[in-house]
Amino acid sequence: MMSKVYVIGMGVSNYEYRLLRADNLILTADILIGAKRHLDGLDIVDKQQIYLENGFDDAIEYIKKFYKQKRICILVSGDPGFHSFLGYLKRNLSNIPIEVVPGISSIQVLFAKLQMMWHDATIVSLHGRKIDIAMLAKSSEKLCVLTDSEMTPSVIAKELVEAEIDKKIMAIGERLGYEDEKISKMRLAEAINYDADPLNVVVIYDENVQI
Numbered sequence: 001m002m003s004k005v006y007v008i009g010m011g012v013s014n015y016e017y018r019l020l021r022a023d024n025l026i027l028t029a030d031i032l033i034g035a036k037r038h039l040d041g042l043d044i045v046d047k048q049q050i051y052l053e054n055g056f057d058d059a060i061e062y063i064k065k066f067y068k069q070k071r072i073c074i075l076v077s078g079d080p081g082f083h084s085f086l087g088y089l090k091r092n093l094s095n096i097p098i099e100v101v102p103g104i105s106s107i108q109v110l111f112a113k114l115q116m117m118w119h120d121a122t123i124v125s126l127h128g129r130k131i132d133i134a135m136l137a138k139s140s141e142k143l144c145v146l147t148d149s150e151m152t153p154s155v156i157a158k159e160l161v162e163a164e165i166d167k168k169i170m171a172i173g174e175r176l177g178y179e180d181e182k183i184s185k186m187r188l189a190e191a192i193n194y195d196a197d198p199l200n201v202v203v204i205y206d207e208n209v210q211i
């Protein structure tokens with residue numbers, strides 16, 4: 001009898017950024033629940049797969065119904081503790097034990113690519129939130145932002161330039177971990193005209209930052 005569900009951090013797309021424990025649990029799962037891009041990327045055919053795009057509520061009902069008989073793994077991008085489905089799951093599965101398997105976050109990968117320390121960075125997500133990004137950029141030597149379809153790197157750069165912030169660099173990490181991953185660094189004025197892939201994370205940092 002299975003008694004817990006697993007919430008697994010998939011890292012960024014490439015399997016090289018995924019923990020061995022994540023892979024072992026995925027291999028022994030009966031049911032995989034996750035975003036289409038994660039499930040399709042695994043190329044597994046012998047397990048039941050449920051796309052989160054079909055509705056979070058359906059996934060919750062399914063988990064409640066089957067977690068005692070089946071090993072269920074819920075796949076989330078990056079690290080589950082960092083802006084993921086984990087919060088929603090915990091609120092809606094309050095009596096069901098959960099094991100969380102960490103993953104490499106998109107922000108870890110971008111900071112690593114920039115060879116930059118991130119313990120002193122300010123980190124925010126703009127998903128569904130309105131944040132005074134100019135105020136944060138002014139007070140932070142390094143500001144890392146999870147963008148969304150409205151607050152793109154270009155829109156953020158425009159907002160910062162309009163707030164007269166000019167001596168900053170924007171680093172944009174697009175499709176991190178995928179074959180067509182792209183890392184770019186540019187001045188904010190230049191970033192206004194940059195058309196980034198929708199899957200991106202940015203770091204806005206003072207031009208004199210060394211580490």
Ligand SMILES: C[S@@+](CC[C@H](N)C(=O)[O-])C[C@H]1O[C@@H](n2cnc3c(N)ncnc32)[C@H](O)[C@@H]1O
Nearest residue numbers: 077078079082105106146147175176199200201
């Ligand atoms: C809902 S958040 C999930 C964050 C995730 N838990 C993590 O640890 O990276 C989704 C946002 O993460 C960023 N992101 C996730 N995967 C990415 C990737 N492969 N490349 C660039 N950014 C990514 C994007 O800003 C995206 O809008």
